[in-house]
Amino acid sequence: MIKNFIKTAWRNLSRNKAFSFINVFGLAVGLTCCMLISAYLYSELNYDTYPVNAKQIYRVVLRTINGNATTDFPNPDVAVGPGIKSAFPQVLDYTRLTTNPPAFVSYETKKFKENNIIGAEPNFFRMFSVPLLSGDSKTALTAPNSIVITKAIVKKYFGNSQGVGKALLIGGVVFNVTGVIDKIPDDSHFHADIFTSMSTYVKPSSRQSWSNIGFYTYLLLDKNADPKQLEARLPILVERNVVPEMQHDMGISLTEARKSAKTFVFFLQPLTSIHLHSAARFEFEPNGDIHYVYIFGALAIFILLLACINFTNLSTASAAKRSKEIGIRKVLGSAKNKLVSQFLTESVMLTLLATVFAFGMVFLLLPYFNDVSGKQFTFGFFLNYKALLLAVGLTLFVGIVAGIYPAFFLSSFKIISILKGNGGSQQANKSNLRSSLIVFQFAISTALIIATFVVYQQLHYMQNKKLGYNKDQVLVINDGYVLGNNIVPLKQQLLSDNRVVNATISDNIPTYNNAGGTVIYVKELADKGSRSEIATGIYWVENSYVPTLGMQIVKGRNFYPPSPADSISVIINEAAVRDLGIGNEDPIGKTIIRSGQRHYTIVGVIKDFNTTSAKQKIAPLMILPVGKPVGNLIVRVKTRDVGKLVSDIKTKWDAYSSGEPFSYSFLDDKFASLYKAEERTGKIFTSFAIIAVIIASLGLLGLAAFMIRQRVKEIGIRKVLGASSGSITFMLSKEFLKLIVIASFIAMPITWYAMSKWLQDFAYRIDIQWWVFLLAGIIALLVAAVTISFQSIKASLANPVKSLRSE
Structure with missing residues (x-):
């Protein structure tokens, strides 16, 4: 019996090559996405489980x-x-x-x-x-x-x-x-x-x-x-x-x-x-985010659903074509459960074939996926027994889920209706279901397009937000401490170069996340009984630090050149002014007391600047004058030939160093590295949005082809009666395009809510603009229009004589 089911299934699949290809390719793409995302989720969810007593x-x-x-x-x-x-x-x-x-x-x-x-x-x-x-x-x-x-x-x-x-x-x-x-x-x-x-x-x-x-x-x-x-x-x-x-x-x-x-x-x-x-400061390494686990898990499920919907849509749409086969089987005594088994066998065979293709696609796409996800998966990961068992289980599950409704639907045809030629009317009653599934597919596709736009807008906003300092054309010469006292003469040599605007020495650089910390309060407020203690970061800098990085002193002054008079001076940022409770007073001249009962006099207030990424709120910061310059050498340059300047700086470095290698970086590159997670999210959203649109379009292409085939005689009659090709194309397309418009309206409020929640993770974020929704809807509509028009135009240009010859 099983052998007969498989043989019949193979014949049917071979007879309907176009629909079989669309189903196999769509399922393969869906399974590929599911496998890759599952590997990513497995990696994320199994962090730090390697200790024997990890749970303790x-x-x-x-x-x-x-x-x-x-x-x-x-x-x-x-x-x-x-x-x-x-x-x-x-x-x-x-x-x-x-x-x-x-x-x-x-x-x-x-x-x-x-x-x-x-x-x-x-x-x-x-x-x-x-x-x-x-x-x-x-x-x-x-x-x-x-x-x-x-x-x-x-x-x-x-x-x-x-x-x-x-x-x-x-x-x-x-x-x-x-x-x-x-x-x-x-x-x-x-x-x-x-x-x-x-x-x-x-x-x-x-x-x-x-x-x-x-x-x-x-x-x-x-x-x-x-x-x-x-x-x-x-x-x-x-x-x-x-x-x-x-x-x-x-x-x-x-x-x-x-x-x-x-x-x-x-x-x-x-x-x-x-x-x-964990979102703590001073983590060993950047952590993941549970929200992305939820998002990517949902993506895997939705993309697999799109592929299953394609199968359901095309199977129910092709019911009329198989109605006589079903009728004859029933006349010959085939029971409903046997018919259900036959159609489920076809579904599972399709899914098995799709799974084979999916493994091939995983092999080809794995390098790209590793690059996008930041992981290091090998193809062997997908071939271990757990992964293979999961793949087999997923194949059977998808095959049954995708085929169970078509199987029961096709096997429920009444013999009399079929033999009278009314099998198509029965499946016509299911057009509402197919319409709903198309709406669901394009709602997901539109939602992913909107999400992609929002992610990239937020990333662009953070990368171009006013940071409180100028990150461009800033060269950081690393490991200056190895030069010892020679770092100061090197700095002076660089300042004499007309390609150098300014230079300073400090270990504390925005984006490096290496500020110290302490607890501080204002003495004058404590004397009045209204002390407010706050935790604050600490930067140790030279007086040239502020002009080199293009920062702004909004009150008071910068440090003087190194002198004992400034040894107990401090500059604080605007966030510290607010949190200390002196925002309504003049902070200049007030005394800061820090842990250890060390006293400092506020001589300036610096405009808030981002010490880390714009994802985090600017924290209180106190800036102290460094006694002995040590750390990295920060150089602001003005030249188009940066390579020549770097080469010249290396020559000067070698003259002072005792063999320590010269290394450098650019502040804007370091700044860009803070947003790797968001860039990765944007790439993943873009990739899967494109995949979702492709899968939905494949289903729409197959469904449009079938529905047009069902109306070929109607189209022929209309052409004989004088209908133009344009009017016929519009007639065939408008029903589908209405569904895409409905899908867009459904996707918009849901995506707005979801992306608003996502944006709450950022201390500084965009407002979602109305045109994003309009543009996403237009893109979905254009994709659908192109997909449907391909079949519609082909049908409208066909010779009506061929379609009416049998009448």
Whole structure:
């Protein structure tokens, strides 16, 4: 019986090549999208699941509250981890990580700059289930100046030799290699090539403070522990440890310190939720976004639905053509369930064929998809047994879902109606269903077109928003600190070059996200009993910093050239003025007190500028004069031949350096890199919007061809009676175009709501313009018109004699 079903199905598919191709190609495209997006979602949802006890690991996050604004820091102070473990028995262990700045690493004649260096506790590798290829994980990071490195670093510096037992010079300090790992898994929220021992930096005699930041702290909880109950008890530790520190460091009363501590909150974040749910400052790496998981998951489902709708539409539309076959089968005694099985077999065969094509398309499109998504999938990922089982299950599911309605519809034809030649009337009653499905298809397509426009508008807005500084023609010479005192003469040489407008030295550069932090308040307000403490970032700069980056002092003055008189001066931004509560007063001359009871006099207010991307609200910032210039050399240039200037700067660098490589970047390139996630989203929306339109158009093309074939005699009669080709084309097209207009009106309010929600993630965002909806509707209408007109014009130009010959 099965063999007969398959043979009959193959004959029918071969007989209707055009419809079969449209169905197979549409399903293949839908399955390809579904497979690629599923791989992306699998990767995103499985971040940080590699530790054996991943579900028991939580990261401690510090939240500071400034009025209605909150800021999360994923790296609380040094004493937080051991303090929580000693206070609560349900905490089995803790480990800490800390970031190290990029450094030059050398071995014999080899010297490279390494950017991924992290300080770690000795128990880190055991808690995170990272095995050592060589060395002892229990002791590898116990001694100061010991390091564990990846296999790639071993090969880079030592070739085929063993790494353990050798030594690397990092930033001028000797570190002994005590262990080697393969690598940190790709699906981790942090990565490093070199792990240095925490004891190198944290000495037993170091102050064990609670109220600053710097150490990414992870807790391993007992499997029966309730993290929410533990979190609810953390304020006890704030009262016991943070309050006394605030009282001492800020020079305030115990009562005031307790008030301040209410703005200082610890909470626990599950390890497996960091990648998709954390938006804290100073993350190791940019995280993902759970909203994109929802969006792309919906895209996969909708595109697959479009392909299934094509199948349903074309199958029901072709019912009249198969009505006699169904009638004869019924006369010969075929039961309804056998007919249903026959049509479902055809559907599953189509889907199986489409799946084979889908795997081929995945193979061809994978490099592009990796580029767009930022992932590194191989084709082998789709060939493992789990993926293959999922593909088979998806094939059967899609085959049954896409074919179940046509199967029951076709098998329900009445024998008498069929044999009288009225099979077509039965399927004509289903035109409302087909119309609804067309509306649904083009509603999705129009929605994706609108979403694509909004994403690109928001991206363009952020990239072109007034930032408070001029990012163009700014050259950043990296690693200036390696020159030591020679960085100042290099800067002076550059200033004498007429191609250089200005130059300054600082480690703090907009987009670099490396500002320090502290807590501040205004002394004059505190004396009146209305003190408002806020968390703020810190930039250390020269007086040439503001003019070099094209910033604007809106009140007061810039720093003087280096002098003792300015050593206690501070410039704050407009956001700090507002949050400190002095927006209605003249801030110039007022005294800022920061943690440690250090006093500064406000000499200027700088116009707000974005230190990070425009996705985040501008935070309070205090700018302090640097005593000894150190860091990157920031140069504003004016020349068309930037390559020649860079070459000349390298020559000057080489004259001062002792072999350290010269490297540079442009500030506008760094700025553009902040929006990779949004650019990726825009590309994905564009790709899938095009795919959705193609699938919908294929279905419309097939349906239009079939419906026109059903009316070929009517068209012939109209032409004989004098109807023009244009009027016939319009007649055949208008019914479909009405459906596209309805689809556009349905898509518009739904997409407006969805994209408004998406835009709420951005502190600075566009207003969605009405013309976006109009343009998307026009594009959908034009695509449909071109698709339908191809068949309509062909039918209207046909010789009516051929269509009426049999009458």
